[in-house]
Amino acid sequence: MAELSKMKGLAARDRELIQDAERMLGPEPNDMGFVKNLFWGNVREDLVFPYPETSPEETARCDQMLAALDDYLLHEHPAIEIDQEEEIPRWVVDKLFDLGVMGMIIPKEYGGQGMGVTSYNRVLERIGRTCASTSVLVSAHQSIGCKAIVLFGTEKQKKMWLPHLAKDWLSAFCLSEPNVGCDAGGQETRCEVSEDGAHYILNGEKKWSTSGALAQIFTVMAKQKIVNPKTGKETEKVTAIVCTPEMPGVHIFEKNRSKYGIRGTWQARLRFENAKAPRENLLHIEGKGLSVALTCLNFGRCTLSAGVIGAAKGAADQAIKWTRTRHQFKRPLSDFELVKLRIARMSALNYAADAVLYMTTGVLDNNHPDLMLETALCKVFCSEMGWQVINDAMQVMGGESYMTENEIERAFRDSRIYLIVEGANEVMQSFVFGYGAKQLAEQMLAVQEAVGWDNEQAMGENLARIIRNGLRPSVMKLAIPLGLEVMLGWRKSVPVLTRLHGSLDDRAKRFCALVREHSHQFKVESRRHAEKILDRQAVQARIADNAMWLYAMACSLSRFDRQIRQGEDGVEFERDKTACMHFLDLAEVKIRRNFVAMTDNADESMRTAAQAAIAVSDSQPNNLFIIPECSPVAAGTGRTPPTAGVRQFPGNDTTLKTKTRSPGAATSGAP
Numbered sequence: 001m002a003e004l005s006k007m008k009g010l011a012a013r014d015r016e017l018i019q020d021a022e023r024m025l026g027p028e029p030n031d032m033g034f035v036k037n038l039f040w041g042n043v044r045e046d047l048v049f050p051y052p053e054t055s056p057e058e059t060a061r062c063d064q065m066l067a068a069l070d071d072y073l074l075h076e077h078p079a080i081e082i083d084q085e086e087e088i089p090r091w092v093v094d095k096l097f098d099l100g101v102m103g104m105i106i107p108k109e110y111g112g113q114g115m116g117v118t119s120y121n122r123v124l125e126r127i128g129r130t131c132a133s134t135s136v137l138v139s140a141h142q143s144i145g146c147k148a149i150v151l152f153g154t155e156k157q158k159k160m161w162l163p164h165l166a167k168d169w170l171s172a173f174c175l176s177e178p179n180v181g182c183d184a185g186g187q188e189t190r191c192e193v194s195e196d197g198a199h200y201i202l203n204g205e206k207k208w209s210t211s212g213a214l215a216q217i218f219t220v221m222a223k224q225k226i227v228n229p230k231t232g233k234e235t236e237k238v239t240a241i242v243c244t245p246e247m248p249g250v251h252i253f254e255k256n257r258s259k260y261g262i263r264g265t266w267q268a269r270l271r272f273e274n275a276k277a278p279r280e281n282l283l284h285i286e287g288k289g290l291s292v293a294l295t296c297l298n299f300g301r302c303t304l305s306a307g308v309i310g311a312a313k314g315a316a317d318q319a320i321k322w323t324r325t326r327h328q329f330k331r332p333l334s335d336f337e338l339v340k341l342r343i344a345r346m347s348a349l350n351y352a353a354d355a356v357l358y359m360t361t362g363v364l365d366n367n368h369p370d371l372m373l374e375t376a377l378c379k380v381f382c383s384e385m386g387w388q389v390i391n392d393a394m395q396v397m398g399g400e401s402y403m404t405e406n407e408i409e410r411a412f413r414d415s416r417i418y419l420i421v422e423g424a425n426e427v428m429q430s431f432v433f434g435y436g437a438k439q440l441a442e443q444m445l446a447v448q449e450a451v452g453w454d455n456e457q458a459m460g461e462n463l464a465r466i467i468r469n470g471l472r473p474s475v476m477k478l479a480i481p482l483g484l485e486v487m488l489g490w491r492k493s494v495p496v497l498t499r500l501h502g503s504l505d506d507r508a509k510r511f512c513a514l515v516r517e518h519s520h521q522f523k524v525e526s527r528r529h530a531e532k533i534l535d536r537q538a539v540q541a542r543i544a545d546n547a548m549w550l551y552a553m554a555c556s557l558s559r560f561d562r563q564i565r566q567g568e569d570g571v572e573f574e575r576d577k578t579a580c581m582h583f584l585d586l587a588e589v590k591i592r593r594n595f596v597a598m599t600d601n602a603d604e605s606m607r608t609a610a611q612a613a614i615a616v617s618d619s620q621p622n623n624l625f626i627i628p629e630c631s632p633v634a635a636g637t638g639r640t641p642p643t644a645g646v647r648q649f650p651g652n653d654t655t656l657k658t659k660t661r662s663p664g665a666a667t668s669g670a671p
């Protein structure tokens, strides 16, 4: 606990009080995950040391699968055709089923391989290195489609569906709608129980369901009226229902649209028109569909990361070789320091992304209950760093990087989507801030309210009033350290890392000092912005990003610790060691810059510049622009997107498109 009582200049009576407070401080947030603890200034090293490993038996089985997969990917997989022809041929899907890849996480008793998340991600990484379209297809099938049934299905449902999903059926997930993107809770598709109680009747529209037009089953999220048995109150909650394409009332009216990247994947648009799904197709519990979706997203966020890491590693390997063999100014490109900068950065970011991914899958394999922040940060970190690495690879390969057969341009196009899907990164930043800091913020608020803390008053006046009022020790023990921290800039003691290899002592200390400052900065910013912080996403993003860099530092340290202990050596070890050290430096620089930017930033001018640009946009007529089809304020007022020259897919029937607006929402009225 904080060594507040050692502070200089404290009156003896206050020192005693603080000592008392320190003794009585409640339990640390031991049951929270690693990232949440960072907000409290704690390092839960038991959660990140030692670096997680799968059992030798499973590793051997996975290695065997990887060898067969490697052979297939190197010699048969038509990655360029898939991209150019915008389709993954069925024989590729069959091959993946034959290799066991499609049923990796399905338990053996239902015909799958029964492997854990780490092995599954190793496979996804390998596929992602060669073909992002294929890694996304596999991920959509397993991480969301199959996993929902594995985790939430009844025994009967598992027996009915999983053997097919391991053998030859594809599955899909239908969450997004024309009017539902990042705000997944705003589902407009509705379901209700039929009069005879035998079916769910679904109405609504789903958009962008990957493999939706190819799948034999899909999990659909729909709002349902749920009556609370205790209060009798009716609320609308999301329910997850398994549907099949042949169910009456299910129309797959758009099979795919042509797009920028992962062009081999297909996203379907479906309409449910009094669609009838048997009641026994309910997944989990009525009204608990969002928890099905969020739990599955924990897996999807890792597999997305694996796909992009595979691509980033492949791009870096190719690009570094290029810099050694391409000569300009009578020297190899790798001689130039600004090229070295990119080589070092690619190496460092790939090292850290790998460390983050397999730490997070290890946490998932160990079923830690509090891991949503870790999976969210894994997704943000790997997608941002993967994108950066592939961008660096493009730059050092120059004009040739733009040429199709060199394959970097495809990786570049393919990897852009990862910043948007499975939780747009901005939404993840706000989530990490809000969810990560929740308990601490609640405690701060409770303390502030309990002691009647007045932000406008000086520290001394506040403290004097609290002490005079003789508040409960349990409140004071929290109030005093908090008050000292946010008012006087005092910081709690630095956490310690005891499990890291001794040779990394200096790194451990630097990391721990940053953790303490992260917690301090959060508290100070919370006080500075008070309730406005809820709207200050730029502030939230700085704090969330620092949590991300710290998590990545911890994962990298843990991974490198394992490498040292395993006695690794040679050129690859040297590469990893220097990559890790460079990453730790890069992360520290980023974190420190964010600390400075808490007060020294361009937020104010950002807000006014954005408003001014928005005002210009508002003055321009909508019909010059593409407008969201279901915009509550401007639907139907935009210019029609061109279709001439854009590939259309057989089976698309866009005349069936409906406008799915919120009830009562305006259809126009915007500029």
Ligand SMILES: Cc1cc2nc3c(=O)[nH]c(=O)nc-3n(C[C@H](O)[C@H](O)[C@H](O)COP(=O)(O)OP(=O)(O)OC[C@H]3O[C@@H](n4cnc5c(N)ncnc54)[C@H](O)[C@@H]3O)c2cc1C
Residues within 6 Å of the ligand: 140, 173, 174, 175, 176, 180, 181, 182, 183, 207, 208, 209, 210, 211, 262, 267, 417, 420, 421, 422, 423, 424, 425, 426, 427, 430, 537
């Ligand atoms: C190739 C592809 C495959 C997909 N596969 C599936 C699938 O299988 N199943 C499925 O259900 N869906 C799928 N989707 C949909 C995908 O999940 C959504 O695109 C994603 O959730 C983002 O929604 P949106 O595109 O409507 O963006 P919007 O919600 O319109 O957001 C646009 C942007 O606004 C910003 N933004 C939004 N909200 C906030 C906020 N609160 N704070 C700050 N910034 C914000 C972000 O920058 C965001 O990128 C897929 C989409 C694509 C393109």
